[in-house]
């Protein structure tokens with residue numbers, strides 16, 4: 291399929307499978323894939339390393355002053371890197387997951403990340419996933435998809451993902467983290483998680499990734515008049 295040079299914004303809550311879907315869609319279309327959550331996770335990892343988050347979860351205002359020292363990049367394979375070294379494993383840990391929503395609610399953190407996202411996404415032909423891509427980062431994206439799935443399916447996905455990475459959380463911990471993040475992400479003052487008015491909803495509770503892709507290719511054909 292000859293796809294036009296568009297930006298596809300994929301938003302949704304934690305563990306809805308949006309990254310797996312967005313990555314596969316980008317590969318299918320020959321587009322660049324960008325995981326905006328990975329950058330928020332890197333900021334959180336950086337803040338923890340600098341001891342700017344205390345045991346109660348409070349964030350030191352010093353973070354704003356030192357954020358410019360965070361040298362973030364994606365490797366050619368798409369790994370999130372700090373100072374040129376992959377931090378993929380650390381940023382997916384429960385420790386980072388349980389702090390990232392608080393960090394990503396800070397307006398100066400959002401400004402910092404938005405700047406990186408606009409720079410990386412400036413060439414188009416891109417699938418970007420996150421919480422506010424269709425509403426705030428690229429409100430003019432040509433195609434917006436809002437991904438949902440049932441809570442049980444989401445918790446099971448996150449649980450399996452963490453087990454495969456050697457972490458041993460309980461299902462209750464995973465579920466609690468998911469609910470807490472959903473709540474913070476959708477109630478924060480700056481760019482809360484919400485469906486853009488012109489986004490298509492994709493409930494993937496009972497769909498395979500291939501079925502999600504086929505559904506999306508149908509959308510692209512219909513919307514852009516490609517046969």
Ligand code: DC
Nearest residue numbers: 326327330390391394420421422471
């Ligand atoms: O997609 P993820 O679970 O890896 O995202 C991690 C966190 O980053 C998530 O809890 C909320 C935040 N985030 C955000 O606020 N805005 C985005 N565009 C992407 C992620």
